[in-house]
Amino acid sequence: MSRIDFDIAHLLAGSLVLISFLELYQDRLYALLNVYALHALTLAASVAWQAFIQDAPHLYVTAAIALFFKAIVIPVALHRIIVRLGIHRQIDKVVGVGSAMLAGIGLVALSMVVTLRATYGVESLARQDLAFALSVVLLGLLMMVTRRNAVGQVVGFMSLENGLVLAATGARGMPLVVEISVAFSILIAFIVIGIFLFRIRERFDSVDLQALDQFRGER
């Protein structure tokens, strides 16, 4: 692999981590969706680049899914849902921006330490991709924890999933990547349809998950 191939792959994977940080501190839903679309776009570029340098044409399918489904269809659909539900106000986050960012930095450091130590045998691109991917996964989890709003949590889950796709495409020659990315897209589609069809807004008068909790018989 030539130096420039490596650098571009590295750049794209690194940008994904940075964009995860951007998502972490967005406090408006529209802005969050736009940043997520950028996240998915970067993922599509990264996967397409991997398809090119690994000479693995089936990965272009995964890239296309990322481009059309995640970067266009899902953000547009969520945008509409937000308008319908009338929740384009500020997101009430559980923790502040500062502590979320600090926690995020800690998680990235953790994933670097863990993966770089555990992967001495693996070639360096896959190794660093894996470290980046784990960072994106952990940042996605952090985002799900720091948001109370259902839409915010879904965006967190989707960026977590982008991290998984990054890991799967970075693992050279992994079979079933396309199938798995399709399966995941179905899962996400269900989640989005779920918000809409279950009419969380209508039923609970809020997509704030704290309000959901109070309907439970045990409290």
Add this chain to the structure above:
Amino acid sequence: MFDALTGVLLIPIAAAALVAALPDYRLTARLNVAATALTLLFALSLFFVRPRSGAYLLVDDLNATFIVLTTFVGFTTSVFSSSYIGHELQDGRLTPRFVRYYHAMYQVLMFAMNLALSANNIGLMWVAIEIATLTTVLMVGIYRTHEALEAAWKYFILGSIGIALALFGTILVYMAARPVIGEGLDAMVWTVLVKRAGGFDPALLNLAFVFLLLGYGTKIGLAPLHAWLPDAHAEGPTPISAVLSGLLLNVALYALLRFKMLLAANTAALAPGPLMVTLGLISLVFAAFMLYRRRDIKRLFAYSSIEHMGIIAFAFGMGGPLANFAGLLHMTMHSLTKSAIFFAVGHVAQVKGTQRIADMGGLTETHPALGWGLALGVVAIAGLPPLGIFMSEFLVVTSTFARAPLLAMVLVFGLLVGLAGLFLRLNSVAFGEPRGANAKAQGSYVPMFAHLLLVLVAGVYLPPALVVWFQNVAGLLG
């Protein structure tokens, strides 16, 4: 090339399509029973004729046991479900359209579980478990009440995170395997992996197992990853609670066991046992205490499921022929007993028109068969002799006392706390003054008593053929 395994996988899919297309709910309920019965027959034939294993599917002694258990409980639950659903229709809790959808989902769930159990490819196994999660989410939310939607949403989000972590672990296993096996399909085929696991990078395998344990552990319902489980059990239709507790938790456990065998084949990797033992004990003790303040009867037995999955994970974590044998036996007994209890609870909830424990009482007086059936089920699940769970718990405890007395003390403590908690509740539900509504019980008690009879027989006399079979499987688990 049609073999038994193809039958086990294709029948549910075909039935799902057929059920979705037919309008009459009575007919679809019968079709549901017929399809699960047929699947069970094919599954039983796996004991005698073993289909050839390929890169995607595999049948060995371990998963044949799981498949037969799954299809058996799937069959009896469909019998229970056909009478239960009729009652829900009369009550107006479900409309015929939803019943069709429910039956189709039931078959898709059976397909997904059978696929997960027979998958030889770890990627395929993951996809199958994802499908199973999705279908159960859809069924948990089927009543469309506040609570049902909340439960479905919670299950969905937590289940998805679990699934995502499991996928990360799966990718890591592939990365560990690739330098040894080479790129491509073979590096995800379990039979190939386990043969060559000795050469894998141990650090990478360790990391993979941590993710797999957390991911599939969420689906097993191990504390502290269990938060979705009580809600999903309490708010969905009761047959689904039976299938969730009796089967789906086992399927996730099976996936974890396959990876445990992989790690065991690599001497340099960490021993997966202690991790499973720890999570198992935490689940057991935590769930045992949680039994005390439950007000909803289905929630009560959901926590009891967490407790028992803890015991099973503990037994498999201890490892060795005896503990594995005990774990397998306990898993089988728990599946049979817990689904029987949920059948009883389903009837009770329909008779009383509520799931609140405070609103039910004196069942043995008003509905003797049902009340005593429930009492027998609780006696069984609490682990009293002479029923099957007593024997498997006894085996778990004695095998642990011989090797790690301190752990055994914690185990016994958890079991006793759980036993007292269950009896406290049983006392108010089954005995004493009759309380609450008193509708006539409809539907058949046959599935419930059939399960309880099996558990009783297993507790008194375990057929030697079964013992030999379980010993053989326990040997496979290492």
